[in-house]
Amino acid sequence: MTEPTSALPAVLDLGYSLCPNDTFIFHALHAGLTPSPLPVREVLEDVQTLNDWAVAGRLPMTKISYRAYFGVMDRYVALRAGGALGRGVGPLIVTREALGDLNGVRVASPGALTTAELLLRMMYPQVEVVRMRYDEVMPAVQRGEYSGAPLAAGLIIHESRFTYPSFGLLKHLDLGAWWEGETGLPLPLGAILVRRDLPAQMQWALNGAVRESLEYAYAHPDASKEYVRQHAAELSDEVMQAHIDLYVNRFSLDVDEEGERAVRELHRRAVAVGAVPASGLPLFVSAP
DSSP states (O other): OOOOOSOOOSSEEEEEOSSHHHHHHHHHHHHTSSOOSSOEEEEEOOHHHHHHHHHHTOOSEEEEEHHHHTTSTTTEEEOSSSOEEESSOOOEEEESSOOSOOTTSEEEESOTTSHHHHHHHHHOTTOEEEEOOGGGHHHHHHHTEETTEEOOEEEEOTTHHHHGGGGTOEEEEEHHHHHHHHHSSOEEEEEEEEETTSOHHHHHHHHHHHHHHHHHHHHOTTTTHHHHHHTSTTOOHHHHHHHHHHHOSHHHHOOHHHHHHHHHHHHHHHHHTTSSOOOOSOSBOOOO
């Protein structure tokens, strides 16, 4: 375990995605509308890039998939605020035509370190995976090929949950619904991490800053709209709001006891299938 140090950066680089749920949560903090123990600088990237960067320890504070978090727990700890957990929020498997068992079938995935691919492998351990950016998955499945090879299905996340019918695709399986049926728990998707070598007081203060940023967003719903729209590509206002309504919820304010149980269960299952090593480190920051 990394020992905490008192050394602090002058400006804290904060990595998060361009997705509406993240830009909604972090707008006030980024814009200086709510207090922060350190000045923050936004670093906007897709989730798989942020996952890869966390493996390299590049950012002191970052959004990450829970699957990726389980592999970097020696370096990072999750905040209680700012994450994405919930019901009805899971990744979907989509196809061009109705299919049965996907074992042995070639499926597009948004990344090896995503929670989505972990669930896919739990459900279909013999699936053949080809990886690409999450926004390339639906066009590839619609074409039925990727890099010249046939592609039968795709694993979609984020706003793709709302837009896949426009690509003429069918829902094969909701992996979130599968998880909820298996465990009775909400599905952990993404967390906000801080480095374990930051002082405990700073870790807890950053947790409070993220929560205050979200509380500001709820209290001033129009304040973040332009910021969210700026980074939401070609999503309609209706899809942007549906995305926020689905992925930002009570667990984003605090993971609470139920959310902690869900994260522990996902970690236990990931260890059981050999995806990540076991760890006895605390999953979340706590008050010093």
